[in-house]
Amino acid sequence: MRTVLEKVCYSAAGLVGIGILVTGFLAYFVISFDPATRLQFDGLGRELEPSPWFIRMIFGQDRDWPGWGWWLFDFVWFWGGVAIALGFVKLGEKFK
Numbered sequence: 001m002r003t004v005l006e007k008v009c010y011s012a013a014g015l016v017g018i019g020i021l022v023t024g025f026l027a028y029f030v031i032s033f034d035p036a037t038r039l040q041f042d043g044l045g046r047e048l049e050p051s052p053w054f055i056r057m058i059f060g061q062d063r064d065w066p067g068w069g070w071w072l073f074d075f076v077w078f079w080g081g082v083a084i085a086l087g088f089v090k091l092g093e094k095f096k
Contacts, residue, residue, distance in 0.1 A: 009092030
């Protein structure tokens with residue numbers, strides 16, 4: 001029974017990690033352009049706008065982003081997911 005719970009915890013940690021990576025890839029590396037409205041969208045369907053000047057200095061001149069609210073959401077999503085995945089790993093270690 002303990003080995004089953006250990007495998008479930010490690011599997012849950014892996015699934016959370018994969019979810020974080022897929023979401024991050026879609027949010028930051030996939031961009032679509034709608035020629036009718038001339039708007040850009042990221043892989044999650046969020047409209048992109050020009051970034052502030054200090055963000056352009058870090059990422060380059062042509063880097064667009066979805067805005068401060070989505071940036072904060074992405075930040076919490078990523079680090080919260082990492083914390084949850086590590087929590088599953090630590091819980092799985094208790095069942096060894």
